Structures are given as C-alpha cells and as structure tokens.
Amino acid sequence: MYDSPPPSAAPSSPLGEAELRRLETEYCSFGDTVHYLPDPKFFTGCEGSFMYDADGRSFLDLQMWYSAVNFGYRNPRLNAVAQRQLDTLPQVASQYLHREKVELAAAIAQDAQAKFGRKGRVHFNVGGAQAVDDSLKLVRNASGGKSLMFAFEGGYHGRTLGASAITSSYRYRRRYGHFGDRAQFIEFPYHFRGPKGMSKEEYGEHCVAKFARLFETEYNGVLDTKTGQAEYAAFYVEPIQGTGGYVVPPKNFFVELKKVLDRYGILLVVDEIQMGFFRTGKLWSIEHFGVQPDVLVFGKALTNGLNPLSGLWAREELINPEVFPPGSTHSTFNSNPMGTSVGLEVMRMLAEGDYERQVAEKGAYFLEGLRDLQKRWPQIGDVDGLGLALRAEICEADGWTPNKALLDRMAEEGMKGDLEVDGKTLGLILDVGGYYKNVITFAPSLHISREEIDLALKLLDQLLRRCSQG
Ligand SMILES: Cc1ncc(COP(=O)(O)O)c(C=O)c1O
Numbered sequence: 001m002y003d004s005p006p007p008s009a010a011p012s013s014p015l016g017e018a019e020l021r022r023l024e025t026e027y028c029s030f031g032d033t034v035h036y037l038p039d040p041k042f043f044t045g046c047e048g049s050f051m052y053d054a055d056g057r058s059f060l061d062l063q064m065w066y067s068a069v070n071f072g073y074r075n076p077r078l079n080a081v082a083q084r085q086l087d088t089l090p091q092v093a094s095q096y097l098h099r100e101k102v103e104l105a106a107a108i109a110q111d112a113q114a115k116f117g118r119k120g121r122v123h124f125n126v127g128g129a130q131a132v133d134d135s136l137k138l139v140r141n142a143s144g145g146k147s148l149m150f151a152f153e154g155g156y157h158g159r160t161l162g163a164s165a166i167t168s169s170y171r172y173r174r175r176y177g178h179f180g181d182r183a184q185f186i187e188f189p190y191h192f193r194g195p196k197g198m199s200k201e202e203y204g205e206h207c208v209a210k211f212a213r214l215f216e217t218e219y220n221g222v223l224d225t226k227t228g229q230a231e232y233a234a235f236y237v238e239p240i241q242g243t244g245g246y247v248v249p250p251k252n253f254f255v256e257l258k259k260v261l262d263r264y265g266i267l268l269v270v271d272e273i274q275m276g277f278f279r280t281g282k283l284w285s286i287e288h289f290g291v292q293p294d295v296l297v298f299g300k301a302l303t304n305g306l307n308p309l310s311g312l313w314a315r316e317e318l319i320n321p322e323v324f325p326p327g328s329t330h331s332t333f334n335s336n337p338m339g340t341s342v343g344l345e346v347m348r349m350l351a352e353g354d355y356e357r358q359v360a361e362k363g364a365y366f367l368e369g370l371r372d373l374q375k376r377w378p379q380i381g382d383v384d385g386l387g388l389a390l391r392a393e394i395c396e397a398d399g400w401t402p403n404k405a406l407l408d409r410m411a412e413e414g415m416k417g418d419l420e421v422d423g424k425t426l427g428l429i430l431d432v433g434g435y436y437k438n439v440i441t442f443a444p445s446l447h448i449s450r451e452e453i454d455l456a457l458k459l460l461d462q463l464l465r466r467c468s469q470g
Pocket of ligand 1: 127132242271273274300
C-alpha cells in the first residue's frame with residue numbers, strides 16, 4: 001500500500017531538482033505561496049492518502065491540500081467524470097448553459113431547503129476568497145449598502161482584498177492599506193486557552209454575552225438605539241475555525257449568537273470553505289449547531305481539488321434576480337464545466353454513501369488514538385475534533401505553553417521521508433495552524449482506512465520521539 005509510488009507518477013523533469021530550485025528562486029513570485037519550510041518538496045505522484053516524490057518515497061498526507069481533497073488523491077470515480085467531461089464539453093462560456101451547472105446548483109439548493117427550511121439559489125465562482133468577496137457584495141446589497149461586518153478573532157476567509165478585510169490577521173493587510181472596511185473581530189470560544197474555571201458551555205455563553213453587550217446602549221458603537229438599526233450588515237463565521245486551529249465551539253454557541261443577530265437584523269454568513277463536504281461528518285459543519293444561515297459559502301473539496309470551483313448559497317430574498325441582477329459578479333471561469341461536472345458527482349457520491357456514519361466512526365477512532373498519544377506525550381496539550389477535523393496542540397512539557405518550534409521541527413522531519421514503521425520507510429505531511437501556530441490541524445482523506453490511521457499515529461509518535469529532544 002504505502003511502499004511504492006503508483007506507476008502513473010509524473011515523468012521526471014529533464015532539468016535536475018537543483019536547477020528547478022534555481023529557476024523557482026529567480027522566476028516565481030513568492031507572494032502567491034506560503035513557504036513553511038526552507039526547501040519545499042517537489043512531488044511527482046499521488047494516490048489515496050499518499051504523495052510520492054521522484055525518489056520513490058511515500059508520504060502519508062494528513063492535510064490533503066488544506067482539506068480540498070476530502071475524497072482521496074486521484075479518486076477513480078471523480079477522475080473518470082473529469083475525464084469524460086474533458087472528452088465532451090470541457091469549455092463553455094458562462095453566458096451559455098450546461099446541464100452540470102444547473103444540476104449542481106439545484107442539488108445544493110434543494111439540500112439546503114430540506115435542511116434549513118428556506119428556498120435559495122446558488123452562485124458560482126472559482127476560488128474560496130472570490131466567493132467570499134461575492135458574499136460581501138450580496139450582504140452589502142441586502143442591507144442597503146452597509147459595509148461593516150463582524151467576524152471572529154482567529155477567523156480566516158481568504159486573501160483577496162475583500163476577504164482579508166474580514167480575516168483577523170493584520171499580517172495579511174499590513175503592506176496594502178485598506179480598500180474596504182476591516183471587520184470588527186469578536187472573541188471566539190477557544191476553550192483550551194479561555195479563562196480558567198469556565199466550562200466550555202459557560203465560555204460560549206460568556207462570549208455571546210460580551211457580544212450582546214455591544215448592543216446595550218448607543219455608546220457601545222454598533223447600534224442606533226432610537227431606530228433599532230445596527231451599523232453592521234453581517235457576521236462571518238467559520239463554525240469550526242480552520243486556519244485558527246480546528247477549534248470546536250460549544251454546541252449551544254451559534255444558537256445563542258443567532259438570537260442576538262436576529263434581534264438586530266444582522267445576517268449570518270457561514271464560511272464552509274474548509275469544513276464543508278463532510279470534513280466534520282455532515283455536508284455543512286453548521287448542521288451540528290442547529291442554526292440556519294442566511295448565506296453559506298463553499299469551495300475546496302467541492303471538486304476534490306480538481307478544477308477549481310467555489311460558490312455560495314443564499315436565501316431567495318437576498319439573491320433573487322430582482323435584487324441581485326445578472327452581472328452583479330462575474331469571472332470568466334466561474335461555473336466552468338470541468339468543475340461543475342466533478343462537483344455534481346461529489347454531491348451524488350455523498351448522497352449515495354454513508355459518509356455521516358463513516359466519518360464519525362473514523363474520526364472517533366483517530367481522536368481516541370490521539371488521546372492515547374497525549375497520555376504518553378505531555379507536549380500534546382490539547383486534542384479535540386469533530387468528524388475528521390482534528391487538532392493536537394503542541395506545547396512545552398507543561399502541556400500549556402505553545403511550542404511552535406517543536407511543531408516546526410516535526411513538520412520538517414516528516415517531510416524528510418525517512419521515518420520507519422513496520423519495516424517501511426516513509427514520510428508524514430502535516431499542516432500547522434492555530435493562534436500560536438502550534439496546532440497540528442488534521443484533515444486526512446475521508447476515505448482513510450483504519451490501518452492508515454494506525455500508521456499516522458505511529459508516525460506521530462516517532463516524530464515526537466525524534467523532535468522533542470532538541
Ligand atoms: C474557511 C476558509 N475560508 C476561505 C478560504 C479561502 O479559500 P481560497 O484559498 O480557495 O481562496 C479558506 C482557505 O483556506 C478557508 O479555510
């Protein structure tokens with residue numbers, strides 16, 4: 001299974017790796033990437049839960065392209081659909097129609113109607129941040145042009161100018177000035193690092209109460225108490241924080257938050273770009289929390305990382321053609337047939353399979369393994385998760401002080417590809433996230449086997465042994 005690359009590994013370049021690195025240094029913008037490690041690896045093949053390099057080394061991937069490849073690399077069913085589309089109608093301008101676009105929009109909207117009890121429509125774009133930008137237009141328009149938003153501390157919504165204005169890190173805005181209004185960032189119930197002595201539920205209630213306090217008098221700066229009008233159009237939420245470190249809020253949190261929003265006519269926009277498509281064991285992670293969004297944004301795993309496609313669902317009142325007419329947003333590739341055909345097959349596959357049960361079972365098994373590991377390694381301060389969105393917070397031996405340096409070493413060692421398990425040599429691909437960049441954010445393939453989960457746990461154990469001495 002994990003000892004040899006698949007025969008279809010990409011042909012190696014006539015240029016050697018050293019020359020490719022030199023060309024990258026000279027000709028590639030570094031502005032469009034994230035260099036976590038000094039010499040990022042060149043990969044040449046992938047399959048299932050594994051990536052392969054030119055030397056034939058295998059790497060178990062526990063982040064799956066930031067949760068874009070939920071259904072495994074080179075998924076045969078999805079790749080076959082992409083191939084079929086390539087052979088029939090791979091290109092069509094978006095002013096014309098193709099059936100896959102219409103069927104995919106209908107599948108998502110009908111599912112949302114069944115779950116949220118509201119009719120709505122689906123609007124496509126290409127990348128996640130672009131869909132977030134589209135949602136900003138939608139809520140600004142629906143609120144009569146209000147440009148202020150609430151969002152969470154630790155929230156991440158992308159790096160276009162619009163999306164980075166509602167993303168909490170100033171780092172993404174610092175060099176570029178403001179092209180729009182920056183969101184007001186509200187505390188998220190990140191319980192592990194919350195106030196001592198509060199249960200998870202109490203901390204959620206505390207955060208909502210702190211937010212509700214903003215509306216108590218006009219002097220708190222968000223409400224005209226004479227008219228009952230809030231200055232804010234919408235609240236942007238990731239139900240489980242993604243880049244923020246796979247932080248799972250308490251069950252009652254969004255119900256309580258939504259009550260405040262409804263009181264003041266503030267829309268709820270749910271960003272499912274990272275947690276959607278069964279990452280947490282449901283199509284949308286917000287389904288765990290018993291609230292209905294006004295707008296829901298999606299991307300990434302919709303096409304399993306094949307042709308990019310993103311989009312949003314919004315309830316009819318916000319998006320019908322009377323209020324959001326043709327041309328409100330547009331991108332040449334926005335409902336490209338390669339993407340919509342794969343997206344439609346993803347929706348079919350999800351409807352046919354028992355993903356809810358399987359992801360819950362695999363997630364529980366993986367989480368139990370992580371808890372076991374935590375017993376042996378005090379450096380694992382916290383483990384938690386929902387479905388197959390799992391976290392392990394790497395700390396000093398006190399189990400509390402964030403230890404980014406240790407996790408960086410682990411990520412780097414994993415990429416060497418020389419860990420030994422059961423007589424096999426392989427590597428481990430980890431993603432690093434969290435407020436202190438000390439959280440392993442696990443997003444394995446939803447098709448990962450128990451055997452592969454066991455392997456992951458052994459590899460983590462070995463990485464901790466190798467790196468915790470330094
Ligand atoms: C929650 C969330 N929103 C938005 C984005 C931006 O999506 P993209 O990188 O496709 O622009 C991401 C990407 O990681 C994300 O995790």
